[in-house]
Amino acid sequence: xxxxxxxxxxxxxxxxxxxxxxxxxxxxxxxxxxxxxxxxxxxxxxxxxxxxxxxxxxxxxxxxxxxxxxxxxxxxxxxxxxxxxxxxxxxxxxxxxxxxxxxxxxxxxxxxxxxxxxxxxxxxxxxxxxxxxxxxxxxxxxxxxxxxxxxxxxxxxxxxxxxxxxxxxxxxxxxxxxxxxxxxxxxxxxxxxxxxxxxxxxxxxxxxxxxxxxxxxxxxxxxxxxxxxxxxxxxxxxxxxxxxxxxxxxxxxxxxxxxxxxxxxxxxxxxxxxxxxxxxxxxxxxxxxxxxxxxx
Numbered sequence: 001x002x003x004x005x006x007x008x009x010x011x012x013x014x015x016x017x018x019x020x021x022x023x024x025x026x027x028x029x030x031x032x033x034x035x036x037x038x039x040x041x042x043x044x045x046x047x048x049x050x051x052x053x054x055x056x057x058x059x060x061x062x063x064x065x066x067x068x069x070x071x072x073x074x075x076x077x078x079x080x081x082x083x084x085x086x087x088x089x090x091x092x093x094x095x096x097x098x099x100x101x102x103x104x105x106x107x108x109x110x111x112x113x114x115x116x117x118x119x120x121x122x123x124x125x126x127x128x129x130x131x132x133x134x135x136x137x138x139x140x141x142x143x144x145x146x147x148x149x150x151x152x153x154x155x156x157x158x159x160x161x162x163x164x165x166x167x168x169x170x171x172x173x174x175x176x177x178x179x180x181x182x183x184x185x186x187x188x189x190x191x192x193x194x195x196x197x198x199x200x201x202x203x204x205x206x207x208x209x210x211x212x213x214x215x216x217x218x219x220x221x222x223x224x225x226x227x228x229x230x231x232x233x234x235x236x237x238x239x240x241x242x243x244x245x246x247x248x249x250x251x252x253x254x255x256x257x258x259x260x261x262x263x264x265x266x267x268x269x270x271x272x273x274x275x276x277x278x279x280x281x282x283x284x285x286x287x288x289x290x291x292x293x294x295x296x
Contacts, residue, residue: 053083064154067161074154078147085143092136168193169207176208242267244277 045053060079066072172193176186188204226234231241238260247259271278 053079056083064158066154066158068157071154071157071161074150074157078150078154081143081147081150085140085147088136088140088143164195165197168195168197169199169204172199172204173207173211176204177211180208180212239264239267242271242278245279246277 057076057079060075060082061072064071064075064078066075172188176188179186186201186205186208188199188201190198192198221229227240231239231243233239242264247255251259271280
C-alpha cells in the first residue's frame with residue numbers, strides 16, 4: 001500500500017503532466033480519438049458513423065473469429081472495404097435522390113410544370129452525372145474485388161491453421177492413447193507443437209476417449225451382428241432399437257399400425273428424451289446379450 005509521502009509525490013508529479021500545450025503538440029494529438037485501434041491510422045469516420053462501423057467490425061470479428069495477427073488484419077480490411085462499399089452505394093442513391101428533388105423544385109417554380117415521372121429525372125441525372133457515376137462504378141468494382149480476395153485469403157489461412165491444429169492434436173492424442181494402454185496418466189506436452197499449438201490435458205483426454213469410442217463404433221459396424229446393427233429391420237420385424245418396453249407386449253393391429261405410422265426420426269428423438277421408456281442405461285444388465293458376433 002502506498003504511503004502518504006508516495007501519494008503526495010504522485011499528486012505533485014501529476015501537476016507537471018498537463019497534456020499538450022503548444023499548437024504543434026495539440027495538432028499532433030487532435031486526431032487520436034479518430035485513430036483505428038488496430039492499424040493506428042486516422043480514419044475518416046464522423047462521430048455518428050463510428051458506432052455503426054465498430055458494430056460492423058465486431059460482427060465481422062465474430063463471424064471470422066481470427067486467431068492470428070494476419071487474420072485480424074484481413075478481417076479488418078474486409079470490414080473497412082465493406083463499409084466503404086456500402087457508403088459508396090449510399091452516395092450513388094443520394095445522387096439520384098438529389099436529381100429527383102431538383103426536378104420537383106423546378107416543377108414547383110415553373111409556370112407550366114410538365115409533371116415528368118421519376119424515370120425522366122433519373123435519366124437526366126445519369127446523363128449529367130455520368131463521369132461521376134462511372135468513377136463510382138469503377139471504385140465499387142475495385143472494392144468488391146478487394147473484399148473477395150481478402151475473404152478468400154482469410155479462409156485459406158484459417159483452413160491451413162485448422163489443418164495444422166488437427167494434425168498436431170491427433171499426434172498428441174496418439175501419445176495419450178499409448179499412455180492409456182500403459183496405465184499412465186494423460187499429460188499433454190507443455191511445449192508448443194511443431195506448428196505452435198499448446199493443448200490442455202482435458203482437451204487431449206476428451207479427444208482420446210472420443211477416438212477410442214469412434215474406432216470401437218467403426219469396428220462394430222463392420223463386424224457386428226446384423227440384428228444388433230439394424231434393429232430387426234432386415235428381418236422384417238420393424239425397428240426394434242426404437243421399440244419401447246411397453247411395445248414389447250402383444251399389440252393389436254391398430255396399436256402396431258399407430259407405431260409404424262410414426263416417423264422414425266420422431267421416435268429417435270423420443271428415445272433420446274425419454275431413455276427410461278426404452279430400458280436404456282442398464283448396460284451391465286444386457287452385456288451378455290450384446291456380445292459381438294464377428295462376421296466372416
